[in-house]
Amino acid sequence: MQMQENSGLLHSNKEAHYKVNDQWIFWGILPIVPFLIVHVGNDNSLVELLRTPSYYSDLLLAFLVTYLTGFYLRIIFSLADRKFDWHGLITARVKWLFLYAFLCPLFIALFIEMLYLVLILRIPLSNSSIFYLELPLFALVLLLINFTYSFLYFRRYNTSVVQAFEVRQSAAKHPSGTNKGRQEFWVSSGAASIMVASQDIAYFMVVSKTTFLVTLKNVKYIYPASLDKIMDDLQQADFFQLNRQIIASRAAIKGYENTNTRKLSIQLSPAPVDPVFVAKAKAGLFLDWLKEKS
Known part of the structure; x- marks a missing residue:
């Protein structure tokens, strides 16, 4: 039973992670690759290279191929995440990625480089270093980017699985309608103690612990209790734990909006200082x- 539940949990999160934060690859890693390809194995000094017209066309081609490959891999890994679940389809996923994320871009880059050498530079392939230098180097770069994307998606x-598991545990612990909840909460205001009715609460919020x-x-009042303890005391039909910082009442939620990362941006009243999001899972x-009550 537990295995079936975990399997369902894994499959339910298949749609949750099509995109990853890969901007650092495009801004920090890919710009270095063209210089590596052009300079590694080149015996000429930098001054001599700067005086050679083909040096600039080599760099331009290397940048073009590198970034086209980068955007191509971004699409391929997103498709792989849609097509193959990590649970049970890992072998098929690896085979598919080896074909489309490694072999295809490798041979396309090789073909473009061969056309460049023969048609533009008029250099016979037998006199070039393409097969024993540029090709192995680009293959190594492809492998590194593949491993990087695989790590990011995994x-x-x-993360999505852990979040979903926590949500299900919370739902099992607090089934809707089974907890009538406290109707009043006592808080301190200076030397006095004040009762706040549950229907007057907008949210509980953790700031700097x-x-x-x-x-x-x-x-605002300081309320010395953890969100888990507070959630145990609340009426589950009227309050929802949006994230690890905020439990909000239904009355405080004025709207929500889908974001590009498939999180939900929540509009609360009164509005907190920082934006509030609900995770995809x-x-x-x-x-x-x-x-439930709409």
Whole structure:
């Protein structure tokens, strides 16, 4: 039973991680690759290279091929994440990526380089270093980028699975409608103690490891309890834990918006200083909860 539940959990998150943050690859890694390809194995000094017209065309071609390959790999790995689940299809995923993310770009780059040498530079292939220098070097770069993307997608996948598992555990621990919840919460205001009715609470928010109770009128009180403990005390139909920093009441939620990363951006009233998001793995559960009383 546990294995079936975990399997379903894995498959339910297949749609959750089509994209990863790969901007650092395009800005930090790919710009270095053309210089490596052009300079590694070249016996000429930099001054001599700068005086050679073909040096600039070599660099231009290397940049073109490198970035076209980068954008191509971004698309291929996104497609692979849609096509092959990490659970049970890992072998098929590796084979598919080896063909389309390694062999295809490698031979296309080789073909472009051969055309450049023969048609533009008029250099016979037998006199070039393409097969024993540029080709192995580009193959190594391809392997490194493949491993990098695989790591990024697998890390995203694991994160989504852990988040979804936590959501299900929370749902099992707090089934909707089974907890009537506390109707009032006592807070300190100076030397006095004040009762805040649950229907007047906008959200509980953790800031710098301190928990605050914020009312719908935007009055803030320190409330010395963890969000887990607070969630145990609340009416589950009226409050939802949006993330690890905020538990919000239904009355405080004024809207939501899908983001490019498939998180939900939540509009709260009163509005917190920082934006509030619901993770992709938790978005479906949040929307179901939100529509329970609509």
